[in-house]
Structures are given as C-alpha cells and as structure tokens.
Amino acid sequence: MAKVLVTGGCGFIGTNLLKYILANRPDWEVVNLDLLTYAGNLENTLELEKLYPQRYSFVRADIADAETIDTVFQEHAFDLVMNLAAESHVDRSIENAGVFIRTNVLGVQVLLDAAVKYSVKKFLHVSTDEVYGSLGSEGRFREDLPLAPNSPYSASKAAADLLVRAYIKTYGLDAVITRCSNNYGPYQFPEKLIPLMVVNAYHERELPVYGDGKNVRDWIYVEDHCRGIVMVAEQGECGEIYNMGGDAEKENIQIVRSILGHLGKTDDLIRYVKDRPGHDFRYAMDFSKIESELGWSPEYDFTGGISRTIDWYLNNKPWWERILSGDYQNYYERMYANR
Ligand code: NAD
Ligand code: DAU
Numbered sequence: 001m002a003k004v005l006v007t008g009g010c011g012f013i014g015t016n017l018l019k020y021i022l023a024n025r026p027d028w029e030v031v032n033l034d035l036l037t038y039a040g041n042l043e044n045t046l047e048l049e050k051l052y053p054q055r056y057s058f059v060r061a062d063i064a065d066a067e068t069i070d071t072v073f074q075e076h077a078f079d080l081v082m083n084l085a086a087e088s089h090v091d092r093s094i095e096n097a098g099v100f101i102r103t104n105v106l107g108v109q110v111l112l113d114a115a116v117k118y119s120v121k122k123f124l125h126v127s128t129d130e131v132y133g134s135l136g137s138e139g140r141f142r143e144d145l146p147l148a149p150n151s152p153y154s155a156s157k158a159a160a161d162l163l164v165r166a167y168i169k170t171y172g173l174d175a176v177i178t179r180c181s182n183n184y185g186p187y188q189f190p191e192k193l194i195p196l197m198v199v200n201a202y203h204e205r206e207l208p209v210y211g212d213g214k215n216v217r218d219w220i221y222v223e224d225h226c227r228g229i230v231m232v233a234e235q236g237e238c239g240e241i242y243n244m245g246g247d248a249e250k251e252n253i254q255i256v257r258s259i260l261g262h263l264g265k266t267d268d269l270i271r272y273v274k275d276r277p278g279h280d281f282r283y284a285m286d287f288s289k290i291e292s293e294l295g296w297s298p299e300y301d302f303t304g305g306i307s308r309t310i311d312w313y314l315n316n317k318p319w320w321e322r323i324l325s326g327d328y329q330n331y332y333e334r335m336y337a338n339r
Pocket of ligand 1: 013040085086088127157179180183189
C-alpha cells in the first residue's frame with residue numbers, strides 16, 4: 001500500500017484527482033489535507049469517506065503551518081506527496097497578493113522541508129502554464145522557456161517551481177513538476193470563467209467578458225489533467241517538468257457563446273467589461289514531451305467535454321447554490337463539531 005498525501009483535495013482539481021486516484025489506484029491510501037479556504041468545499045469529498053473508509057481520510061490544515069505539517073508527515077510516513085493546495089484565482093491575486101505568497105510560496109517551502117525531513121520518495125508539484133507568461137498569436141509554451149509570470153498569482157507559482165528545483169539540487173529530493181493549461185469540468189468554483197458564465201446564463205444575468213473577449217486559453221478536461229498527474233507521479237523523471245494541455249485553443253468569447261448556445265440563451269446577455277490588469281493574451285501548450293516520454297495525451301475533445309461540463313452544472317444546481325449562498329462553508333463545523 002502506497003501512502004499518498006494530496007493537498008488541496010477539496011478544490012476543483014483536487015476533488016477530481018482524489019476521485020480518479022481512489023477509483024484507479026486500489027493500492028493507494030490517500031490523505032487529503034486542505035485548509036478549506038473559500039475555494040475548498042468539504043461536501044465535494046464527502047462520498048469518498050463513505051466509499052473508501054480504509055483508504056481515504058481528511059485533515060484540515062494549512063500547508064504554511066510548519067508545526068502541523070511536521071506532525072502530519074511524522075504520523076503518516078508518506079511515500080508520495082502531490083501538492084495542489086494553492087490560491088488559484090488571478091483576479092483575487094490582483095486584489096490581495098499577500099495570501100498568494102503565503103500559501104503558494106511559503107506553503108510549498110514548508111511541504112518541501114517536511115518531504116526532505118521524512119524522506120518522501122516522490123514529491124509532485126502541480127504548477128501552471130501561467131508561469132511562462134503570455135504568447136502572441138504564434139507559438140506554444142515549451143518546458144525549456146524562461147519563466148515570465150505577469151500576475152501575482154503566476155509569480156507566486158513560478159517562485160514555488162524554483163523552490164522545488166532548489167530542493168532537488170540542494171537536498172536531493174526526488175521531485176517533479178507539472179504545468180497545465182486551463183482546466184474545465186465538474187466542481188470548479190463558480191467565479192472562474194466557465195462555471196460563472198453557466199450560472200449567469202442560467203439566471204439570465206449579464207455575462208461579464210473582460211476586454212474584447214479575444215484572449216485565448218487552451219482548455220483541458222480536468223480528468224485528462226488528473227490522469228497525467230498520476231502518470232507523472234509514477235513515471236516522471238526527477239527534476240523534470242511536464243507540460244499538459246488540451247489542444248483546444250479558444251477565445252473567451254467563443255466559450256461564452258457556446259455556453260449561451262447550449263442553454264438556448266441569446267448573445268444579448270454578453271457585457272464587455274474593463275479588462276483584467278496585465279491580462280495575458282494567449283496560452284498554448286506544447287505537450288510533446290509528456291506524449292513521447294510517458295505516452296500521455298488528452299482524451300476528451302472540447303465539444304464533448306464542454307457539453308458534458310455544462311450539463312454537470314445544470315444537473316447539480318444545489319451544489320453551486322450552496323456555494324453562492326455561503327452554506328458550504330458551515331459544513332465543516334456541522335460535520336465535525338461533535339466528533
Ligand atoms: P482551487 O482554488 O479550486 O482549489 C485550491 C484548494 O487548495 C482549495 O481546496 C483550498 O481550500 C486549498 N488551499 C488553499 N490554501 C491552502 C493552504 N494554505 N493550505 C491547505 N490548503 C489550501 O484550485 P484548482 O483550480 O483546483 O487548482 C489546483 C492546483 O492546480 C493549483 O496549484 C493551481 O495553481 C493548479 N492549476 C490549476 C489550473 C486550473 O485551470 N484550475 C490549471 C493549471 C494548474
Ligand atoms: O492557465 C491555467 C490557469 O487557468 C490556472 O493556473 C489558474 O489557477 C486558473 O484560475 C486559470 O486562470 P485564468 O485566469 O485563465 O482563468 P479564469 O477562469 O479566471 O479566466 C479565464 C479567461 O476568462 C481569462 O482570459 C479571463 C477571462 N474572464 C474571466 C472571468 C472570471 C472573463 O472574461 N470574465 C470573467 O468574469
């Protein structure tokens with residue numbers, strides 16, 4: 001039985017990753033460590049406690065709290081650490097960078113220290129394509145490009161990537177980094193583009209499109225990303241970085257129109273608003289390295305994936321309604337108060 005720590009497991013990708021791992025790796029015992037910030041929803045992982053009582057457990061903790069992290073590592077003797085915990089929303093980082101530095105930089109340093117101290121066999125750090133900066137209309141991000149982050153969020157992620165590198169070189173930690181493009185799928189917090197637009201279109205509220213809506217993102221279905229993370233954890237070479245992408249470049253306005261079309265609403269709901277400061281124009285991934293070295297490639301095509309995703313939000317209205325009402329944040333207290 002491999003002992004695995006997943007941090008940030010109550011967030012969007014973490015939830016999907018836990019479900020993927022528990023269904024596909026029967027010999028992995030997983031601890032989900034999450035602080036339950038506004039982006040962490042314990043309700044997402046509730047069924048896992050029931051489905052896999054022997055192989056799944058939850059710990060509420062802050063990755064930047066060195067004392068608690070030390071205790072957790074001492075208790076569990078992890079073989080593998082997968083770090084997804086982060087502040088992840090660019091717009092929030094523009095409003096308040098401090099918490100991004102604390103979690104995304106200091107938190108990673110605390111985890112790396114614990115991984116070295118307790119001889120973790122593999123440390124997988126989930127990074128992002130945003131560390132490369134912004135592309136013009138040509139080209140794709142390759143792993144050997146220099147880092148050129150443009151937002152406090154992406155700068156904090158880039159700093160973490162450099163810390164991982166330093167711990168490999170200095171302490172001999174066996175670590176790998178994944179950098180992925182924009183994910184979409186179930187359980188994404190409804191302030192990110194796709195779920196926000198679905199919810200607004202459903203209520204016939206305005207859909208706020210930044211700038212002229214022509215910024216381009218490469219969209220990947222979250223399950224493809226999760227499969228890649230597990231593959232890199234198992235087969236990735238120490239010190240290597242692996243890009244992942246969906247091969248599905250879309251202008252934001254195309255995404256918004258396809259959501260409106262799916263819901264049978266008109267384009268009148270679109271409202272162009274002031275652009276995001278420092279808004280990266282285009283992201284596109286060259287993922288030929290992971291394709292040729294590990295045999296990974298995305299399996300979901302965008303048309304099927306987006307339609308499946310929109311339907312998930314429409315069929316799980318109580319899930320996002322409880323987030324919008326703030327109810328989900330009381331869940332931990334209700335669930336654990338008397339335990
Ligand atoms: P998310 O915001 O949905 O979830 C983040 C999770 O981390 C939440 O559950 C939150 O409670 C937890 N968390 C935050 N601060 C913490 C702390 N100090 N200690 C412990 N837990 C804490 O994010 P996501 O979209 O699921 O992204 C997960 C990871 O993947 C992040 O590292 C992000 O940078 C990276 N990533 C995201 C995307 C994307 O499109 N969403 C793409 C590439 C990479
Ligand atoms: O590329 C990977 C990154 O993708 C991850 O590292 C981040 O954690 C994740 O949040 C995401 O970042 P983006 O900034 O690309 O995602 P977001 O959903 O915030 O925005 C997607 C695009 O849509 C971006 O160009 C901004 C635009 N947008 C977003 C919102 C929320 C709008 O036009 N209107 C909006 O209301």
